[in-house]
Amino acid sequence: LKTVLAPKVWGAWHLHELTKDLSLDLFVLYSSAAALLGSPGQGSHVAANSFLDGLAHYRHRLGLPALSINWGPWSEVGSAATAVIHRQMRSRGVGAISPDQGKRALSQLLLTNRSPQIGVVPIQWSQFQQQGIGRDPFFANFNQTGHRAAFEKKADWQAQIKQLPQRQRIGFLTQALQTEVAKVLGLAGNQKPELTTSFFDMGMDSLMAVELKNQLDAHLGTPVAATVIFEFPTIRTLAAHLVEMVCAADPPPADGLAPDLHGEPPPANPDPPPDVSSEIEQELAALETLLERS
Template identity: 30%
Template sequence: MSPLDRDATVHAIDVVGWFEQPSLTMDRCLQDLQKVIDSGECRPVPHMVYSADQIYAAMDGVLAGQEAGKTVIVLDDGVSLDRAPEQPVLDPTATYLVVGGLDGFGAETARHLVRRGARHLTLVSRRGTARNQDAAALVSSLSDQGVQVDARAVDISDPKTVDQLFRDLDAGGRRLAGVVHAAMVLDDDEVTDLSVERYLTVLNPKLTGALLLDSHTRERNLDFFAMYSSFAALLGNRRQASYSAASLTLENIARQRRHDGLPATVLQLGAISDAGYVLRTGITSVMSDYGILPMTSSQALDRLDMLLHHPDTTVTAVVAESRGHEQALMAFLPAVTAPRTATLVHTSDAGADDSLLPRLRAAATAEEARPILLDALTSWLASGLHTTPDRVDVSRRIDQLGADSLTATELMGHIRRHTGCAIPAPEVMTASLTSIAATVLHHLRPESQS
């Protein structure tokens, strides 16, 4: 505000109001502005341009306050925005503990840690290797690769047994560098049919085990502390109340550790096709019928790699998209259509189908067509605002509802694709959905103006 030092007067002008009504004066102003921009007389504000593959460097500069003016990302054709998984390099002199690491996906995790450089593993499960051929084969395979494996039977929910486990780890003389909590027990049923004992059967290994691991590692210099949760914690499952509760509590434990400056990551796992419970029980096809498409253990462990290399995410969902099975998934888990998870099903917006324009033209009158169009507009805007249509006030200007220029552009795109009407941005940004509907209907049905 240095001009005030020279006794200048500053006026605030609401230019948005200029666009609310047609104005020849405003049209001339915009034309004059376009001329000085085209001639080069009016130069862009200071800015830095980055290509799409430099987006992380651009954001780092913004966060560090190193960029002057605007930061622009150029989206060139053929540029991938997916960050390739980076492989973490583990400490070959340290020990890594995998709870539930002798079976299923926990065993795949143990193999994965070895591929990333681990040479000393402590793998525990309730049974250990006794009467467990798969566990014995795992230990033998890893040992043949030169890995030192300590496989033992441990009830991770028993404080005395866990105390002894950590005393033995300390006696080994190596730093405990990482913990993966993969233990789980399932006992699915309706809530009304679950006894206290059945609840505890599920809660103890997952929840109590996590609490004990947390308390025993708080004073240790860990590189990572990863816990396997379930996508049931994200979406719910009426027959997995106990498992969902345990999984949600893992997230609270992780957030508390992060708050205390300690490492913690939770992976909300979906169905794994080639290891663990889904494979063992042979329900891969059943899960697919429900719209829950399985992913491979390799795909899930790629996400673990990303989190270990960039441990800035506390909770992440590791699930396959449900393309082609959206209706089945929504019938099985209705909550998936909530704004935070709607991208998993890729459903088309309500009213955003090819029948919209024929339905508008088939309406007997403009008044009959108006609610059809308004429903579509409301759905499109709600999607852009990450909310539900019932929370959109159609009588308020969309910028007052929280729509920015990008949201308005997306809404204009929907209108153009599904009605063929190209509406100027100012007429969309500063208008209510009711007003926008009237404008579209005027283009489609001139009699609606009367």
């Protein structure tokens, strides 16, 4: 936490202290969109940038020049110019800023802006508002109609699962999960993820796991446990778990048969979840490393 906070917090504060009596034209802080939108696994980065935003507002109240820019990820240059980051951001509806666009936005802000804090983030609102923080009421005014329609369209797995005969439910969810996991992993259109290979063996990292969990929340219209991807780390075990979770709210009638079974024998039990404790430990260690690095 200290490693991440210190350069931004002390650096900006020292500049403020040392220049507050000078007649400056500009005092520009490079904050991050992470402080506006959140960033899974990067709490300390978010805190450091929120300090910059707070400092800009503080200076503004003192009548000093101040502008904190919450930049979205830049392409081609800088610390966020990696394919993995851009893929993750894209899957949340956040695009990248090209150096040309960034320079133009900066010039415009320096020339015309009077507000102490501005976010410069290319956002695909209809996609962004379908998941995670995008559903927060704070963002509701950005594209209210699109948000409602998109969310309602996404959150339909529950209804579809419940309408299906019990024997078809796991098959339906298995296919749906294959599509979502492929998107999160950034697989090519014709590539399908394996049903029994661990997500982490397929290249999923902790941030992608958070992204997948967010997608499940949106599709199911209800939050799933934060650890669900670690506890059920294959498509097959996850599908079985989610069907059980969704259908637990609708217990079968007293004769023990679900109404849609039509007298058919109950389906075979899904594969039991594997021993995942070591995978959970590994992922927790990876999360700690990420937190330390960020």
